[in-house]
Amino acid sequence: MTTETDAKRVIANLRELARKTSTPEGAQRVAWGPVWREARTWFKAKIAELGLETKQDAAGNLWVTLPGESSRSILMGSHIDCVPNGGWLDGCFGVVAGIEALRRYSKGKKPPVTLRLVDWADEEGARFGRSLFGSSAASGTLALKDVENLQDRQGIKLVDALAENGVELSVVLEAKKALKSIDARAYLELHIEQGPVLESLGKPTGVVIGTFGVERHMIRFTGQAAHSGSTPIPMRRDAFLAAAQTALACRDIGLRHSKPGAGVVCTVGVVNVEPKIVTAVPGVCEISLDQRALDASVLAAMNREAREASERFAKENGVSVEWKHLWHIEPRPFDPKLLALCEEAVREETGEATRLPSGPLHDAAEMVPLMPVVMMFSSSSRGLSHCKEEDTPDSHLETTIRSFQRLVDKTVSYVAQVK
Amino acid sequence: MTTETDAKRVIANLRELARKTSTPEGAQRVAWGPVWREARTWFKAKIAELGLETKQDAAGNLWVTLPGESSRSILMGSHIDCVPNGGWLDGCFGVVAGIEALRRYSKGKKPPVTLRLVDWADEEGARFGRSLFGSSAASGTLALKDVENLQDRQGIKLVDALAENGVELSVVLEAKKALKSIDARAYLELHIEQGPVLESLGKPTGVVIGTFGVERHMIRFTGQAAHSGSTPIPMRRDAFLAAAQTALACRDIGLRHSKPGAGVVCTVGVVNVEPKIVTAVPGVCEISLDQRALDASVLAAMNREAREASERFAKENGVSVEWKHLWHIEPRPFDPKLLALCEEAVREETGEATRLPSGPLHDAAEMVPLMPVVMMFSSSSRGLSHCKEEDTPDSHLETTIRSFQRLVDKTVSYVAQVK
Numbered sequence: 001m002t003t004e005t006d007a008k009r010v011i012a013n014l015r016e017l018a019r020k021t022s023t024p025e026g027a028q029r030v031a032w033g034p035v036w037r038e039a040r041t042w043f044k045a046k047i048a049e050l051g052l053e054t055k056q057d058a059a060g061n062l063w064v065t066l067p068g069e070s071s072r073s074i075l076m077g078s079h080i081d082c083v084p085n086g087g088w089l090d091g092c093f094g095v096v097a098g099i100e101a102l103r104r105y106s107k108g109k110k111p112p113v114t115l116r117l118v119d120w121a122d123e124e125g126a127r128f129g130r131s132l133f134g135s136s137a138a139s140g141t142l143a144l145k146d147v148e149n150l151q152d153r154q155g156i157k158l159v160d161a162l163a164e165n166g167v168e169l170s171v172v173l174e175a176k177k178a179l180k181s182i183d184a185r186a187y188l189e190l191h192i193e194q195g196p197v198l199e200s201l202g203k204p205t206g207v208v209i210g211t212f213g214v215e216r217h218m219i220r221f222t223g224q225a226a227h228s229g230s231t232p233i234p235m236r237r238d239a240f241l242a243a244a245q246t247a248l249a250c251r252d253i254g255l256r257h258s259k260p261g262a263g264v265v266c267t268v269g270v271v272n273v274e275p276k277i278v279t280a281v282p283g284v285c286e287i288s289l290d291q292r293a294l295d296a297s298v299l300a301a302m303n304r305e306a307r308e309a310s311e312r313f314a315k316e317n318g319v320s321v322e323w324k325h326l327w328h329i330e331p332r333p334f335d336p337k338l339l340a341l342c343e344e345a346v347r348e349e350t351g352e353a354t355r356l357p358s359g360p361l362h363d364a365a366e367m368v369p370l371m372p373v374v375m376m377f378s379s380s381s382r383g384l385s386h387c388k389e390e391d392t393p394d395s396h397l398e399t400t401i402r403s404f405q406r407l408v409d410k411t412v413s414y415v416a417q418v419k
Numbered sequence: 420m421t422t423e424t425d426a427k428r429v430i431a432n433l434r435e436l437a438r439k440t441s442t443p444e445g446a447q448r449v450a451w452g453p454v455w456r457e458a459r460t461w462f463k464a465k466i467a468e469l470g471l472e473t474k475q476d477a478a479g480n481l482w483v484t485l486p487g488e489s490s491r492s493i494l495m496g497s498h499i500d501c502v503p504n505g506g507w508l509d510g511c512f513g514v515v516a517g518i519e520a521l522r523r524y525s526k527g528k529k530p531p532v533t534l535r536l537v538d539w540a541d542e543e544g545a546r547f548g549r550s551l552f553g554s555s556a557a558s559g560t561l562a563l564k565d566v567e568n569l570q571d572r573q574g575i576k577l578v579d580a581l582a583e584n585g586v587e588l589s590v591v592l593e594a595k596k597a598l599k600s601i602d603a604r605a606y607l608e609l610h611i612e613q614g615p616v617l618e619s620l621g622k623p624t625g626v627v628i629g630t631f632g633v634e635r636h637m638i639r640f641t642g643q644a645a646h647s648g649s650t651p652i653p654m655r656r657d658a659f660l661a662a663a664q665t666a667l668a669c670r671d672i673g674l675r676h677s678k679p680g681a682g683v684v685c686t687v688g689v690v691n692v693e694p695k696i697v698t699a700v701p702g703v704c705e706i707s708l709d710q711r712a713l714d715a716s717v718l719a720a721m722n723r724e725a726r727e728a729s730e731r732f733a734k735e736n737g738v739s740v741e742w743k744h745l746w747h748i749e750p751r752p753f754d755p756k757l758l759a760l761c762e763e764a765v766r767e768e769t770g771e772a773t774r775l776p777s778g779p780l781h782d783a784a785e786m787v788p789l790m791p792v793v794m795m796f797s798s799s800s801r802g803l804s805h806c807k808e809e810d811t812p813d814s815h816l817e818t819t820i821r822s823f824q825r826l827v828d829k830t831v832s833y834v835a836q837v838k
Contacts, residue, residue: 195649228686228709229778230614233673244663254652267647269697273690278707280688288697290647359648
């Protein structure tokens, strides 16, 4: 069992890493850059203290292996990279808690199964715009053609930034072979929630039931610009009001599809009107729509109903509507057996186990097609993340670290005994 | 009575003026510039053909006087200036029809009252942003401090542009004295509708009952930006959805206050959201609101109800709301006696008389506090104006010109006989 001291050591390590890799504006461990390399140097030193080694795969992911009696492996993963001016917990929380798990199993006799910790490269995609870089290379979903021409804002090519870090773009998919070659039986990821749900419930720790599927579109309404004074309301073809009705209907659709423990979300984040002047009825209005749900059939229904609503309100307002697809990802529900273990672990530590989906994506999503996966969240104060204000009370972090170590122990026992 | 030939002459003159002052992009008679001066030179020549003279007042307005038996005056006014890439009818329609009215009275014996035609300077405000420049100087509502520092987009000062046209900014308000010194008993303005109402009713000509009052504001909703994936809908403080509900409520308020023959309008033309990204709930949304009505108490009620709606929807969405006043003008209803004459004129020509308010402002609004005023509209094809597509069928123009000449005749008789 993890002692209080062990949990405090994880927090102390996180603060040490933050001091080394932050400015007053926040954490600066942007993937492929010097501060990120410094963070990994720190990580390697912590691993070396355990008498273990790190090994970089073809995609730049950093692996640690603690051999067990069996070659069956349990993977713990997260990412030490962050967005510019990021928080002190996003990503590195899982990595540093993973070091602690290895520390516990590195003392005394060999564990019954092999334990592996992976620091995925460039989870955030903050510099080149492609998130889940390392984990998608390892899972095989990364398409080279989508990334080979990427540049950062300074015009530096991804291929050159990778080379600086010993990664050759043309062979990054070899990381997939490496992942296949190990006998991985479970993937565990610890992360902060980055949302307000656990805090609002007064819970330190949550069981993550999967990552949301996402439907992302731009919806363009085209009516007729007209003089604000001379055009009677019933004769207008107001593109903005059609968009406003659609946005509100999308919220209603989301609320209707939300059930206790199976909430969905939808967001209109971008709104553009034309000609955008005080004295003109908008002739064009374009909005973004981002819908997320854990159940693929619910997500499909939400999207279908949003389309129907947009068409109905377009017609009512005498405007036309056109949808442009931006992005889609299937929901990735986690493994029932690992979920049960995760619930046990959290319940033993906190007396109950709150289940919640993950709205943001995580490297865990890339592992779902390959092996049983589960995630655990700690609460996030005020739901803030990707900013220097990101925080979690120490007591919540400690409870969550202890819960995670219980999950590791339970998973070790479970994988060891599976026939 | 105006003959068919007379009406056709007005249209021929309009086409001649358009040829002289347009490019393929539309009419270019922007006030204070060379093409505008060319248009006025053409106007002066047409007046000279009648044996009459033009005289520029201190504000740059161009006056023609046809003395009658009495010094009591009837004013006909409009503007020969236009927006860049404007239409062939906006403004100059009234000026050129006025020339025809003078032509008819300049033959034979003196009219019983004095007839005056004024080409107001810079009705559009297209170059310096101050519309109704000449008419507001003449009415005395122009505040020198509001305009003395105006510059155009090239950095040319209004004061210098005026000087190029023989107008000294410091004394433009002397135009007020000039207007006061003539014994003006009625102001008549002919214009195109610039909206779709008459066309939609199949009417060539309409009786304008007044110019709308306007309430113009920016409404800013402030909530909390949040991650589109991790923030459940019920926990959001979505500034855009509060704005969307308010915009739709404002339309409902407008529809509720509209009565047959007394429509009101309201428009949300500007919409800005922040941070304006696909994956973030908008933390801020700012919208413009432009409300117009002919009845001051209706306008005040619409504005009050819009404020209440914005506060209600702000509260519902957990956001705050702040209003910023942009502009206000009182409604300017026209004179009942002149309205009755205008109705008679239109009815005699077309069999009935459609009444409608004017959403756009006109120089006529500046004359309302000084004397009895009425306006007459011709239809506008597709409601378009301020663009090269602006048009009206010749048959509608002819009917309207004949109706306007009837109105001039009726007003001459009326003013002559008033005790």
